[in-house]
Amino acid sequence: xxxxxxxxxxxxxxxxLTAGVTLIAIAIPLNIGYAQIAGLPATAGLxxxxxxxxxxxxxxxxxxxxxxxxxxxxxxxxxxxxxxAAAGSEDYATxxxxxxxxxxxxxxxxxxxxxxxxxxxxxxPILIGFVGGLALDIMVSQIAKMLGVKIDSGGEFVDKVxxxxxxxxxxxxxxxxxxxxxVAVLLLGKRFLRAVPWALVVLVLTTVFVVVADLDDAGVxxxxxxxxxxxxxxxxxxxxxxxxALIPSAIALTLVTTAEGLLVSRSYSEKxxxxxxxxxxxxxxxxxxxxxxxxxxxxxxxxxxxxxxxDQAGSRTQLPSLVLAVxxxxxxxxxxxLLADIxxxxxxxxxxxxxIPLLGFRDFADLWRKDRFEFVIxxxxxxxxxxxxxxxxxxxxxxxxxxxxxxxxANPAIDVLEASGDPGESLLEGxxxxxxxxxxxxxxxxxxxxxxxxxxxxxxxVKSAVSSADAAAGGPVRDVVIDMEAVTDIxxxxxxxFEALKxxxxxxxxxxxxxRMRDPARLRxxxxxxxxxxxxxxxxxxxxxxxxxxxx
Numbered sequence: 266x267x268x269x270x271x272x273x274x275x276x277x278x279x280x281x282l283t284a285g286v287t288l289i290a291i292a293i294p295l296n297i298g299y300a301q302i303a304g305l306p307a308t309a310g311l312x313x314x315x316x317x318x319x320x321x322x323x324x325x326x327x328x329x330x331x332x333x334x335x336x337x338x339x340x341x342x343x344x345x346x347x348x349x350a351a352a353g354s355e356d357y358a359t360x361x362x363x364x365x366x367x368x369x370x371x372x373x374x375x376x377x378x379x380x381x382x383x384x385x386x387x388x389x390p391i392l393i394g395f396v397g398g399l400a401l402d403i404m405v406s407q408i409a410k411m412l413g414v415k416i417d418s419g420g421e422f423v424d425k426v427x428x429x430x431x432x433x434x435x436x437x438x439x440x441x442x443x444x445x446x447x448v449a450v451l452l453l454g455k456r457f458l459r460a461v462p463w464a465l466v467v468l469v470l471t472t473v474f475v476v477v478a479d480l481d482d483a484g485v486x487x488x489x490x491x492x493x494x495x496x497x498x499x500x501x502x503x504x505x506x507x508x509x510a511l512i513p514s515a516i517a518l519t520l521v522t523t524a525e526g527l528l529v530s531r532s533y534s535e536k537x538x539x540x541x542x543x544x545x546x547x548x549x550x551x552x553x554x555x556x557x558x559x560x561x562x563x564x565x566x567x568x569x570x571x572x573x574x575x576d577q578a579g580s581r582t583q584l585p586s587l588v589l590a591v592x593x594x595x596x597x598x599x600x601x602x603l604l605a606d607i608x609x610x611x612x613x614x615x616x617x618x619x620x621i622p623l624l625g626f627r628d629f630a631d632l633w634r635k636d637r638f639e640f641v642i643x644x645x646x647x648x649x650x651x652x653x654x655x656x657x658x659x660x661x662x663x664x665x666x667x668x669x670x671x672x673x674x675a676n677p678a679i680d681v682l683e684a685s686g687d688p689g690e691s692l693l694e695g696x697x698x699x700x701x702x703x704x705x706x707x708x709x710x711x712x713x714x715x716x717x718x719x720x721x722x723x724x725x726x727v728k729s730a731v732s733s734a735d736a737a738a739g740g741p742v743r744d745v746v747i748d749m750e751a752v753t754d755i756x757x758x759x760x761x762x763f764e765a766l767k768x769x770x771x772x773x774x775x776x777x778x779x780x781r782m783r784d785p786a787r788l789r790x791x792x793x794x795x796x797x798x799x800x801x802x803x804x805x806x807x808x809x810x811x812x813x814x815x816x817x
Contacts, residue, residue, distance in 0.1 A: 267540065269323045273582040284580035285588025290462030291574055292333060292589055293596065297488065297604070298616035302339035302403055303563055304352030305361055307488060307604065310334060312496040313562040314593040317553040321565070322583035322590075325549035326542035327530040331571040331586060332553055336620045338518060338566045340399040344655045345514030347420075349507070358561075363501040363508060365558035365565070367515035372523070372551030376544045381523055388669070390632055390643035391662040392524060393625045397643075398650030398658060400623035403616070405429060410613030411444035413437030413484060422651050437484045440610040443471050447614035455618075459577070464615045471611040472603075486609035491601040495594055496560040517659040518564050522550060526567035533572065537581060570619065642669060677713035679726040682748065684809055701734045701742060703809045708780065710748035715755045720762030727766055731775060745775055746808045749782040760793040767795070780808045 273281060292314055300310030313334050321332040342361055343352065350357040375381050405425045409416045414435055416428035447467045454463035474480070481487055527543050534541035553565045575585055596603075625643075632640040642665045650658030684703045702708040707730055711723050731742045755763065770777050780802040782790075790796040802808035 267326055267542070267545075270582050270584055270587075272328045272539065273584055277579075277581065278584075280579045281582055281584040282588060284575050284578040285585035285592070287460075287462060287578050288331070288571065288575060288585045288589045289592040290465040291571055292331075292568075293593060294464045294468050294612070294615055295571075295619060296334060297607070298612045298619075299334045299336060299339040300563075301609075301612065302336060302406065302616065303334070303342040303361065304347065305342075305358060305563060306353075307491050308496075308597075309358070309361070309562050311491075311593055311597060312560055313557055313565055315496055315590045315597075316560050317557040317562060317565045318586050318590045320556045321549045321553035322586040324545070324552055325530075325583065326540060326545040327534065328537070328539055328582050329533045329572055329575060329580060330526065330530045330546070331568045331575060332526075332550065332565050333568045333571065334563060335566050335568050336403055336616065336623060337396045337399045337521065338564050340403045341514065341518055341521070341655045342563050344399075344402070345511075345517075349510060359501045359503065360507070360511065361563040362499065362558040362561065363503055364511045364515050364518070365554045365563050366501065367508070367511055368519050368522075368564050369551045369554030369556075369558065371515060371519040372547050372554060374551075375519070375523065376547035376551060379544055381527060381543050381547055388639075388642075388666055389628075390639040391646050391666055392521070393628045393632070394643035394646030394648075395521065395650050395655075395658050395662055396623050397625035397629070398647045399655060400620045400625075401651055403620055404624070407613040407617040407620075410486075411440065411448075411610045411617065413440030413486065413610065439480050439483050439485050440608075443474070443480075443485065443608055444610040444614045447471060447611045448618060451614065451618045464619075467615060468607050468611055472607050475608045476606050480608070481606070488604055488607040488609065488612065491604045493597060493599075493601040495597055496562070498559060499561055500559060513656050515564075517656055518566070520659065522564075522566035523547065525569065526550060529567055529569050529572055533576065539581075570622075638672075639669070642666075671718050674713060674716070675718040675722060677711060677719050677722070679723060680710050680712070681730055682708040682710060682805060702746075702805075703813050705740055705743040706746065706809060706812050707731065707734060707742055707744070708746040708748055708805050708808060710751065712751045714753050715759035715763060717756055717758035720759040724762045724766045724769075728769060731770070731773065742775055744778060744812045745770060746778045746780050746802070746805065746812070748780050748805060749786050752786055753783070755786075755789050755793060755795075757793070760795055763795055778802060778808060778812070780805050 293311065296310030296314060297307045298310075300307050303309070318332060325332070342364065346352075346357060346360045346364065350360055402422050402425070405422065406416070409425070409429050409432070412429075412433070414429055414432035416425050416432060420428070450467050450470075451463050454461055454466070475485055475487065527546060530546050531541050531543075550565070550567075557563060557565050578585075625647075629640065629643060632643055645665060646658055646662045649661045681700060682702050709727055709730060711719075713719060715723060727745065731745060734742045767777060778800040781804060782801050787796065787801070800808075800811070802811065
């Protein structure tokens with residue numbers, strides 16, 4: 266079993282500690298903003314950086330993935346809990362804790378039963394659309410905060426946009442100035458001096474400016490008092506119907522985090538050549554989320570941006586996450602007074618700039634160039650998430666994923682092979698072309714498992730190939746050989762279609778044989794009653810030689 270903090274040595278200790286300081290500067294201001302997005306106090310964002318972060322760092326197999334609440338998760342928390350309790354209330358915070366615990370249990374179950382593959386249904390177009398819809402919803406709230414306009418941040422997207430437009434006349438000019446300056450510093454700094462923690466710089470400078478100029482009295486909103494002290498153990502007490510009501514949103518959070526977290530974790534493990542264990546990573550997410558719910562925080566996911574920042578800083582271990590936990594704890598113990606005067610417009614600017622990449626403009630343009638159908642999938646998921654809600658968005662996402670899968674599976678490659686028997690060089694253009702592999706023999710290959718979505722397609726293709734060849738010159742087809750190399754499985758519906766095909770071939774005096782059959786496929790054919798006295802050949806060339814009387 267991999268030891269905690271794998272990869273840490275005396276040679277890279279200084280680099281890892283420095284990266285940890287950088288992570289503190291990045292994570293603390295962002296988590297304060299993400300807590301506000303979720304409708305929770307700043308402490309909820311900061312608590313997530315202590316016990317959950319420590320638990321995750323010591324359990325996970327990934328040496329680099331940073332676990333933390335992120336913008337998309339915060340928005341999903343707000344949209345799913347907002348209908349059950351008022352944002353900022355004690356009941357609302359209790360629901361957020363319970364939701365995190367349910368997510369944790371689901372992660373643990375995924376790990377124990379090795380079900381992480383379910384997240385593969387969230388393909389890239391679906392993730393782009395789902396996260397993009399959440400990001401645009403967040404952006405409206407942050408723009409309102411940057412302008413000093415009061416809107417219902419827990420409302421529907423259309424209502425928030427309407428509130429923002431109708432409230433433009435109440436824009437606070439000082440808030441607008443602080444926001445504009447903050448955005449300029451963040452964007453220019455990111456472009457020219459990426460190593461500097463500009464989010465921290467912006468919050469420090471704007472806080473000093475607000476205090477010196479006494480802008481609190483001029484209508485500029487500030488964060489307000491943050492309770493001092495470490496997180497304390499707690500447990501949400503709810504009736505069972507409320508726990509059940511939180512399950513759909515917890516499923517959405519779990520699946521999105523699983524898909525994104527495992528993808529990022531695997532990519533960095535491949536990049537730097539260290540082991541990747543998906544089930545252990547899922548267990549780490551599970552324990553971290555239970556820890557979050559048991560000490561006053563909310564759902565913890567993966568942070569792609571912070572992971573990338575740590576990679577650029579030279580970090581190759583989880584030590585920076587432990588440094589972050591210690592730094593956040595010291596802040597809560599001795600420095601919360603420094604947070605009270607942070608201006609809300611600056612927080613809005615930091616979060617707004619951070620989520621710009623999540624809007625997915627470039628990703629949508631890339632999808633449009635590569636595959637219009639997948640672009641439509643992403644766009645539909647985006648619109649449903651934005652205008653209907655996050656939970657319907659994830660349902661639509663799965664539905665679209667299944668439709669996309671069925672669309673592709675229902676039209677597999679079905680090829681008649683040339684007599685060379687080499688599938689890489691001998692494909693004729695489609696099965697029903699009126700040509701045979703050899704005189705009286707057709708070798709046909711299905712490049713997919715045989716199941717309900719393509720069974721009738723394959724049967725029709727074989728019949729068409731035989732009928733077309735019979736109508737062409739060269740005599741009738743006497744033998745059909747099914748190349749089974751790519752047929753890894755057959756379901757009951759596919760078996761029924763195949764049985765009908767066998768009967769049709771027998772009625773037309775065409776013998777059926779198989780080639781290149783894998784042992785699992787052979788066992789499956791026997792189990793389904795599809796393998797009688799048909800001949801099975803090791804290669805296509807052997808089949809052609811035996812059926813035409815030639816030599817291989």
